[in-house]
Amino acid sequence: MSDASTPLRRFWTEFRENTVAVFALAVVIAMILLALFASVVSPQNPYDLANLSLMDSRRPPGFVGSGGYTHLLGTDPQGRDLLSAIFYGLRISIQIGLAAGFVSLTIGTALGITAAYLGGRIEALIMRLVDLQLSFPAILLALVMVALLGQGKAQLVGALVAAQYAYFARTAYGAAKAERGKDYIEAALATPLSGRLVVWRHLLPNCTPPLIVVATVQIANSISLEATLSFLGLGLPVTEPSLGMLISNGFPYMMSGRYWISVYPGVALIILIVAINVVGDQVRDQFNPRLRK
Amino acid sequence: MLGFIIQRFLQAVLVMAAMSVIVFGGIYAIGNPVDIVIPPEATQEIREQTIQRLGLDRPLYEQYLIFMGNLLQGDLGRSFVYNIPVLELIGGRLPATLELVLISVISATVLGVSLGIYAGYRPDSWVSKTIMAVSVLGFSVPSFWVGLILILFFAVNLGWLPAGGRGNTVEIWGVAWSFPTLDGLSHIVLPAINLALFKLAMMIRLARAGTREIMLTDTVKFARAAGLSEGTILRRHLLKLISIPIITVFGLELGSTLAFAVVTETIFSWPGVGKLIIDSIAVLDRPVMVAYLILVAFLFVTINFVIDLVFALIDPRVRHGAAT
Numbered sequence: 001m002s003d004a005s006t007p008l009r010r011f012w013t014e015f016r017e018n019t020v021a022v023f024a025l026a027v028v029i030a031m032i033l034l035a036l037f038a039s040v041v042s043p044q045n046p047y048d049l050a051n052l053s054l055m056d057s058r059r060p061p062g063f064v065g066s067g068g069y070t071h072l073l074g075t076d077p078q079g080r081d082l083l084s085a086i087f088y089g090l091r092i093s094i095q096i097g098l099a100a101g102f103v104s105l106t107i108g109t110a111l112g113i114t115a116a117y118l119g120g121r122i123e124a125l126i127m128r129l130v131d132l133q134l135s136f137p138a139i140l141l142a143l144v145m146v147a148l149l150g151q152g153k154a155q156l157v158g159a160l161v162a163a164q165y166a167y168f169a170r171t172a173y174g175a176a177k178a179e180r181g182k183d184y185i186e187a188a189l190a191t192p193l194s195g196r197l198v199v200w201r202h203l204l205p206n207c208t209p210p211l212i213v214v215a216t217v218q219i220a221n222s223i224s225l226e227a228t229l230s231f232l233g234l235g236l237p238v239t240e241p242s243l244g245m246l247i248s249n250g251f252p253y254m255m256s257g258r259y260w261i262s263v264y265p266g267v268a269l270i271i272l273i274v275a276i277n278v279v280g281d282q283v284r285d286q287f288n289p290r291l292r293k
Numbered sequence: 294m295l296g297f298i299i300q301r302f303l304q305a306v307l308v309m310a311a312m313s314v315i316v317f318g319g320i321y322a323i324g325n326p327v328d329i330v331i332p333p334e335a336t337q338e339i340r341e342q343t344i345q346r347l348g349l350d351r352p353l354y355e356q357y358l359i360f361m362g363n364l365l366q367g368d369l370g371r372s373f374v375y376n377i378p379v380l381e382l383i384g385g386r387l388p389a390t391l392e393l394v395l396i397s398v399i400s401a402t403v404l405g406v407s408l409g410i411y412a413g414y415r416p417d418s419w420v421s422k423t424i425m426a427v428s429v430l431g432f433s434v435p436s437f438w439v440g441l442i443l444i445l446f447f448a449v450n451l452g453w454l455p456a457g458g459r460g461n462t463v464e465i466w467g468v469a470w471s472f473p474t475l476d477g478l479s480h481i482v483l484p485a486i487n488l489a490l491f492k493l494a495m496m497i498r499l500a501r502a503g504t505r506e507i508m509l510t511d512t513v514k515f516a517r518a519a520g521l522s523e524g525t526i527l528r529r530h531l532l533k534l535i536s537i538p539i540i541t542v543f544g545l546e547l548g549s550t551l552a553f554a555v556v557t558e559t560i561f562s563w564p565g566v567g568k569l570i571i572d573s574i575a576v577l578d579r580p581v582m583v584a585y586l587i588l589v590a591f592l593f594v595t596i597n598f599v600i601d602l603v604f605a606l607i608d609p610r611v612r613h614g615a616a617t
Contacts, residue, residue, distance in 0.1 A: 132308060135545070135593055135597055136552075136589075136590075136593060137548075137549035137552045137553065139552060139553060139555070139556070140549075140552040140555075140589065143555065143570075143574070144319070144586060146574075147574040147582065148319050148320070220433065224433075224435040227435055227437070227438075228435055228436075228437050228556055231437045231556075232437075232555070232556065232559055232571055233571075233575070234571075234574065247437075247438065247441065251441065251560075254441065254444065254445055254449060255444075255448075255449060255456065259445055259449075262441055262445075263441075263442075263445070266438045266441065266442075269435065269438065270433075270434050270435075270438065273433050273434070273435070274429075274430075274433045274434070277429070277432070277433045
């Protein structure tokens with residue numbers, strides 16, 4: 001096979017050299033598939049109350065419930081099959097993470113690039129605000145936003161975005177500022193091309209690599225932050241539990257030794273977050289010119 | 294130098310003013326506190342009296358000005374729920390949080406910097422690789438889950454340490470502290486580990502990155518050529534050179550740990566400020582929320598201000614060059 005035919009293929013060839021990262025990527029893809037097809041692979045629909053029996057609640061892993069099948073990971077306080085609840089919870093966690101990640105990416109990039117491109121007062125104003133916000137920890141901002149906005153999926157995503165867009169803005173600003181000073185942008189601006197076209201065609205594409213890296217990390221962070229907020233009881237409503245909510249539900253029972261209700265959703269959460277972070281690390285290393293051989 | 298201080302100080306005051314407007318306006322936007330304060334069966338007369346007493350019938354800007362006026366006199370209002378001055382409420386909870394945060398941050402820094410220097414000094418040894426693997430875990434695993442596992446292991450399964458509360462306290466100058474008693478200390482261990490883990494990971498990474506960079510510089514080469522022992526190089530030169538980012542992060546982390554303590558305090562039912570704010574959000578105790586946020590903002594602004602000053606003292610480039 002001839003190497004390096006397209007940038008994407010070159011990227012993949014290099015990515016493949018890191019076995020751990022490839023494995024992590026496989027894990028991420030597998031978890032996304034599980035979340036997508038939760039209704040197919042789960043032994044039970046955990047949201048369908050008719051399916052649940054309180055007789056089956058808080059049973060240990062391996063218990064054969066009234067449904068006639070084995071609860072591989074046990075059941076939760078509502079009598080839900082924990083494995084099914086984890087698949088569905090995965091779906092919600094990933095949904096929230098992706099939604100928050102992409103909205104923050106869009107808003108943050110727009111702000112960062114606008115600041116770098118326009119310069120002057122607008123630049124000072126935007127970046128001051130961003131820096132100010134970055135000096136507060138994300139968890140605190142998210143907490144305040146949830147308190148202000150109330151509960152619900154859209155509100156939660158809003159809170160996560162408010163807590164995280166600044167990271168994208170800072171990254172986009174840094175990259176765009178560096179590119180803005182280069183000759184090719186000056187040259188493009190000297191031609192009759194509109195400023196908008198230069199930003200879209202030339203400035204933005206050259207700022208993407210660091211943004212992709214931040215995006216992977218921030219999606220993992222959103223998922224983790226959502227779980228934390230849900231655990232504190234400030235996340236989503238109880239009817240559609242995310243992984244964080246499942247862990248929170250099991251917490252009171254942990255003291256009496258019923259560990260599985262909290263532990264297994266937590267394991268799923270951590271596998272997901274660590275896998276995304278490993279992939280993100282590898283992508284960052286590949287984009288980092290200083291580590292180039 | 295004086296100009297620099299004044300400039301930074303004015304900036305800090307401006308930021309505080311902006312924060313107070315945002316917080317006050319934001320909290321004002323949610324829910325009607327009247328519904329919480331007044332029982333539903335109260336008569337219309339009592340309702341109106343209460344609204345008037347709390348000043349809720351005035352326009353927003355007037356409420357804000359009254360609030361700011363009181364604030365400058367050190368009065369942050371009364372809690373709707375506990376009906377005692379907010380400052381008293383927060384002040385009573387503060388020692389518990391401070392104690393937890395200080396123990397965590399200091400131990401994380403001491404341990405993290407030593408491990409990080411080792412990992413940077415011998416990057417290829419298996420010990421260093423283990424240290425780095427642990428730091429990756431410390432970064433990516435959500436801290437509330439670590440808390441759960443700590444409780445499950447050390448409190449439920451092994452029964453070595455208590456799962457929550459503060460234990461016995463000793464009064465020093467009228468303030469209750471847990472750390473001087475053995476029982477109190479045993480209550481601090483788990484929450485402190487929980488809170489410290491993320492900082493530990495961060496300190497390890499910082500110290501390692503700094504060490505790797507500095508060990509390759511001419512400073513170290515010359516020091517070696519001059520015949521200094523490796524120990525002296527590490528203590529005298531390396532530690533001094535990596536200290537700037539570490540001081541910054543130490544300061545910033547002190548603040549963010551206070552914020553993160555919200556999670557740890559909830560898990561371990563540690564009766565600190567973090568638990569107070571979570572409870573207050575749940576019942577929309579507006580004065581407590583506003584006061585907490587303003588105090589945290591004040592803390593962050595102060596920390597940033599102090600860090601800027603320390604920088605200017607350590608690094609002359611900061612105070613002469615970019616006074617931006």
